[in-house]
Amino acid sequence: MKPFEELTRLGRMRRIGHLARVALDEYDLTETRINFRKQAGNSLFCVTEKKPSLKKVDSHLFTNGQYLLRVHQPGYQTVDAILLELTWLTALRRDVKAPVPEPVSNRKGRLLTTVAVPGVPGTRNCSLLRWVRGRLVTRNIRPQHYRAQGQLMALLHNHAEKWHAPSDYAKRRYDWHGLFRDDSGSGLEASDVWPLIPSSKLESFEIVARRVQEVMDEWGDGAEVCGLIHADLGVDANVLFWKGEARAIDFDDSGLGYYIYDLAVALEHCREDSRYCQYRDALLNSYVQSRHLPEEQFEHLELFMAAFQVYWYLWATAVIHLHPRRRGSLRTRMERAARLVRRYLAEN
Secondary structure, three states: OOOHHHOOHHHHHHHHHHHHHHHHOOOOOOOEEEEEEEEEOEEEEEEEEOOOOOOOOOOOOEEEEEEEEEEOOOOOOOHHHHHHHHHHHHHHHHHHOOOOOOEEOOOOOOOOEEEOOOOOOOOEEEEEEEEEOOEOOOOOOOHHHHHHHHHHHHHHHHHHHHOOOOOOOOOOEEOHHHHHOOEOOOOOEHHHHHHHOOHHHHHHHHHHHHHHHHHHHHHOOOOOOEEEEOOOOEOOEEEEEEOOEEEEOOOOOOEEEEHHHHHHHHHHOOOOOOOHHHHHHHHHHHHHOOOOOOHHHHOOHHHHHHHHHHHHHHHHHHHHHHOHHHHHHHHHHHHHHHHHHHHHHHHO
16 A cells, blocks of 8 residues: 555545545444545545434534534644534533534544544544534625624633633643744744744834733733634634624634634734725624623734734744745735734834
C-alpha cells in the first residue's frame, strides 16, 4: 500500500473517506450515504440516512436524517479542546435551545469517536453533528442580517457567562497570550513569528498589542467580560440564515476569550464597507436588547478589531514561513490587515 504522504490529494481523500465510513459504523444510524463536502482543516462529510428514523428532532432547525461528519485534522485541536466544543454545543442545545449544531453520541455514549484504518497514519478523531438548515448570505446583505446575528451572539454569550465548563477540558485562549504569544494555529508559536514581521509594520502591530494588554489587565478575566466564544462568527462565514433566524455553525475555533473580541470578529470583514456603521449599529443594538454591553467595552470595539488583524497577520506570516508556496494566496489579505491597523491608529 502506497504511503499516505505520497498520495495525491484525491488519493488522500479516498483514504479519509474510507476512515469516515468506518467511523459511521460506531453510530446508531440506519443505512447511510456519505458524500465528501470539503477540506477545511478538518475533512467534512455529509451523511444522509436513506430511510431516516423517527427519532425526535427539531425539524425547524435540523434536516431529519442528515448529519455532518467531521474527521478532525491531526494536531490542530487537542482531544480536550474538541470535547469542550462538543460539550458546550450539547449544553447550548439542552439549556437554551440555541440554533447551533447538536452533537450525536456514538453507541458507547461518547461524543468523540477515535478511528484507525490501514493506510492512514495514526488515529483520527471523528464527531457527528446534526445538519443545520439554512444558507449563507453572500449577496444583498442588509442590516437585518446583523440584527439577527446580534440576537444569536447575545444568546451564546449569556449562556457562556453562566455555564460552568468542565474543569478538566482545555480550549484555545483568545487572551493576550493567546492572541500574540502562544500557538497561532499554524503550528508555530506567535512569539517566534514577531521577528518575521516586516519592520514597516512591526511598530504599529506592537502598539496595538500593548494597548490590548493594558485593557485586558484593567478588565481582568471574570465571567462578565470573558468566557467561551465562537471566535469566527460573521455574516461572511459560519452564520446561516433560515426564515430570518441566524444560526451558528463551525465552532472548531471556539475558545476562551473576551466577548467584545467575538463582536469585533463579527464585524471586521465589513470594516471597509460604506455601510459599516449601519451593520455595526444593527448588530450591537440587537445584542444589547438581550445582553448588557458596558460602555467601556463598546469604546474598545475598534481596538479589538485591530487586535484581530494583528493576530491574523501573525498566523499568515507563520503559514508562509512554514509553507512558502502559500504566499501569493495570502498577500492581499495580509495587506488589508496591515491597512486596517494603520487606519485604527490614525483614528485613535
